[in-house]
Amino acid sequence: MKLPIVAYGDPVLKKVCAPIEETYPNLHLLISNMFETMYNASGVGLAAPQIGLPIRLFIVDTGGDDEKDRFKKVFINAEILEETGEPWAFNEGCLSIPDIREDVMRKPNVRIKYYDENWELHEEEVTGMPARVIQHEYDHIQGTLFTDKLGLLRKRMLKSKLDAISKGYIKADYKMRFPNQSRRR
DSSP states (O other): OOOHHHHHHHGHHHHHHHHTTOTTTHHHHHHHHHHHHHHHHTTTTEEEGGGOOOBBBBEEEEEEEEETTTTTEEEEEEEEEEEEEEOOEEEEEEEEEEEEEEEEEHHHHHEEOOOOOOOOOEEEEEEEEHHHHHHHHHHHTTOOOOGGOOOOHHHHHHHHHHHHTTTSSSSSSOOOTTTTTTTTT
């Protein structure tokens, strides 16, 4: 089932999320719905807060035609242990902040510990674009948005666009939930 994506301005996007237990209700269905939602919105990652759930869960699928180049994983109760390398800029976007893309500096390598959908514990090193997507989604479960990483001047320049998104004055190609949308629209 495709779920509505929570738009910028919703308080759930600014919360540090809680860990979950293996007994979390309907977890496999939730993960399946998250993948369907992400694919429908043409995303490469989706975190639980983006669908209104303040839990430490996110998914990543960088796509690609070749299975060896594809990075598709579920991250439960993830913890980034280390970020290394020379930071590099990349133009990022976010399904919760449609139509805004900005250069964000991130380190190219991460070491992360997490449980997968079968509750197997992993600790691994990830590099390049998959590492960047992981860092972006991990930020979501930490209550951080990519716009929080921008300079003060750039944030001020985006303020009216961000306010418009929170009020629903935007057309997205997927279902969204807007925190400050007026009922009379």
